[in-house]
Amino acid sequence: MEEMTISVKDLLLRILLKWRMILVWMLIGAVVLDGVGYVRSARAVKLAQEAIKTPEDDEEQMLLAVSQAEEKLSTREVSEVQTAVGTYLSYQKEYQDTLAYNTNSIKMQLDPNKVPTMMLQYYIDNHYQAVYPVIEAKDTTSDIISSFSSKITNMAVCERIVEELQWDVDGAYVRELVGVGQWADAILSICVIGQDQETCEKMIAVIEQVVESETPGLKTLYGDFDIKELHRQYYEEADTSLLAAQQAQVAGLNNIRSAMNNVISNMTEDQKTYYAALLDKETAGADTDEEEPGSEEEIRPDHSTIPQAQVISVKYILLGAFVGAFLACCWIAFRYLIAGALRVKDDMEEVFGTPLLGSLTVSDVGQRFLGQIDRFIVSLFAGGRPKFSEEERIEMICAGIRIAAQKADMQSVYVTSACHDEKSGQIRELLCDKLQGEVKTIGHGKSVVYDPESLERMVSADGVVLVEMVDASLYADMQKELELCKMYKVPVIGSVVLE
Numbered sequence: 390m391e392e393m394t395i396s397v398k399d400l401l402l403r404i405l406l407k408w409r410m411i412l413v414w415m416l417i418g419a420v421v422l423d424g425v426g427y428v429r430s431a432r433a434v435k436l437a438q439e440a441i442k443t444p445e446d447d448e449e450q451m452l453l454a455v456s457q458a459e460e461k462l463s464t465r466e467v468s469e470v471q472t473a474v475g476t477y478l479s480y481q482k483e484y485q486d487t488l489a490y491n492t493n494s495i496k497m498q499l500d501p502n503k504v505p506t507m508m509l510q511y512y513i514d515n516h517y518q519a520v521y522p523v524i525e526a527k528d529t530t531s532d533i534i535s536s537f538s539s540k541i542t543n544m545a546v547c548e549r550i551v552e553e554l555q556w557d558v559d560g561a562y563v564r565e566l567v568g569v570g571q572w573a574d575a576i577l578s579i580c581v582i583g584q585d586q587e588t589c590e591k592m593i594a595v596i597e598q599v600v601e602s603e604t605p606g607l608k609t610l611y612g613d614f615d616i617k618e619l620h621r622q623y624y625e626e627a628d629t630s631l632l633a634a635q636q637a638q639v640a641g642l643n644n645i646r647s648a649m650n651n652v653i654s655n656m657t658e659d660q661k662t663y664y665a666a667l668l669d670k671e672t673a674g675a676d677t678d679e680e681e682p683g684s685e686e687e688i689r690p691d692h693s694t695i696p697q698a699q700v701i702s703v704k705y706i707l708l709g710a711f712v713g714a715f716l717a718c719c720w721i722a723f724r725y726l727i728a729g730a731l732r733v734k735d736d737m738e739e740v741f742g743t744p745l746l747g748s749l750t751v752s753d754v755g756q757r758f759l760g761q762i763d764r765f766i767v768s769l770f771a772g773g774r775p776k777f778s779e780e781e782r783i784e785m786i787c788a789g790i791r792i793a794a795q796k797a798d799m800q801s802v803y804v805t806s807a808c809h810d811e812k813s814g815q816i817r818e819l820l821c822d823k824l825q826g827e828v829k830t831i832g833h834g835k836s837v838v839y840d841p842e843s844l845e846r847m848v849s850a851d852g853v854v855l856v857e858m859v860d861a862s863l864y865a866d867m868q869k870e871l872e873l874c875k876m877y878k879v880p881v882i883g884s885v886v887l888e
Contacts, residue, residue, distance in 0.1 A: 401600050404721050404765045411717040418713020419706045426705030451670045458663035470664045477652045484645040488792035491638050504582050505591035507623045511577040514613035517638040529611045534577045538569040540603045550595050552719040561616040731862045734886035746784040751812045761837035787823045793882045794828050801830035803850035805837050807866035817856050838869045848877045
């Protein structure tokens with residue numbers, strides 16, 4: 390019994406023959422999971438509806454919260470909170486401006502330990518000669534350099550650099566990258582910093598064009614002078630002033646954040662509640678003021694776009710049907726594996742070593758359409774075996790019993806079964822009727838395991854025939870039955886299995 394094997398083929402046949410049950414489970418699974426899908430869809434729609442609020446609803450709720458919180462405070466406490474809100478908003482604006490600058494500024498994003506830098510120097514000669522003790526001419530070198538500086542650093546030039554480099558930044562951030570000044574007595578020094586050498590060279594190229602285009606106008610203004618390139622160099626070096634500026638920006642943000650957090654440090658709990666409500670109101674009002682004209686219609690929620698809960702979901706129905714079929718198959722397989730009753734007719738020979746005289750079909754298949762489906766399924770597993778009628782099978786079984794009794798010179802044969810099913814009793818009686826006159830004495834009775842009278846009749850017989858039924862005869866009873874036959878030395882002619 391411990392080494393019994395499971396017939397996968399028989400298990401599959403059992404599952405397919407339970408197709409009615411599987412269909413019912415599929416229907417139940419489809420209905421249940423469709424219900425789950427509807428609940429999930431309805432919940433999502435409800436959340437969407439709750440999330441959509443009109444500006445009027447939000448404003449009313451904020452005003453109500455402010456009014457309720459204000460009622461719990463004195464006039465002095467209300468004034469303190471209102472002052473604190475104003476202070477917080479000013480800090481918030483300063484913080485946002487500083488953060489925006491740190492984020493957008495090209496200079497603040499550079500590595501201060503290795504700053505790409507390009508230096509360009511021009512020598513300016515206005516042919517000035519001092520005649521002592523009387524100075525008739527004026528030295529305009531400083532004025533010329535100052536004029537070049539203003540021309541190079543104006544916003545128009547910065548915008549040209551932005552366009553040349555295809556940056557998406559404001560020209561003011563480019564202004565930080567360009568430094569112009571007078572070096573020594575007659576040298577115009579231009580220094581630019583950028584993200585890399587290519588960036589620096591493009592910026593210098595734009596500045597060179599500006600110097601070239603502005604020179605004729607300045608000559609008209611200051612008189613004839615010569616300007617020529619004196620020095621050009623690219624290098625990367627640490628910039629302590631940039632490092633200090635970046636550290637100052639970070640420290641400034643931290644200080645502003647600390648100041649914002651400390652605004653409510655000395656407030657009571659009621660003041661904090663009023664502060665939060667009033668701050669929400671002021672913040673919402675500021676956001677509304679910043680909206681562009683006509684934007685309200687664009688962002689106003691459209692309730693018609695909210696999807697409706699799906700009563701029927703094909704996805705959940707298919708998934709539910711699959712889950713139902715899977716669970717039904719698992720249940721059938723589980724019942725098959727743990728069942729203690731006879732599974733297949735071959736077990737009589739393979740498990741108990743009892744010769745199989747034949748098998749009979751006693752299950753009611755039916756003649757209508759559903760019965761035709763069952764017969765078709767059975768025929769798929771039957772293969773090419775020859776088909777015999779039930780009458781022919783009974784004749785073969787009776788012939789086997791008769792021949793075995795004659796060869797063993799048995800005068801009496803007893804037909805019994807471990808099964809209590811009524812159909813088993815009918816087959817036992819039918820076999821006895823068929824063998825009347827062919828075997829000297831033949832009788833039948835109930836299970837010898839539970840009926841003492843039947844046991845006595847079996848012990849007095851010369852041989853025994855077992856009639857067992859699939860899914861009805863228990864392995865334990867059949868084993869006990871065979872042990873009794875062995876104990877009382879009653880030979881087992883063979884077995885007949887009812888399917």
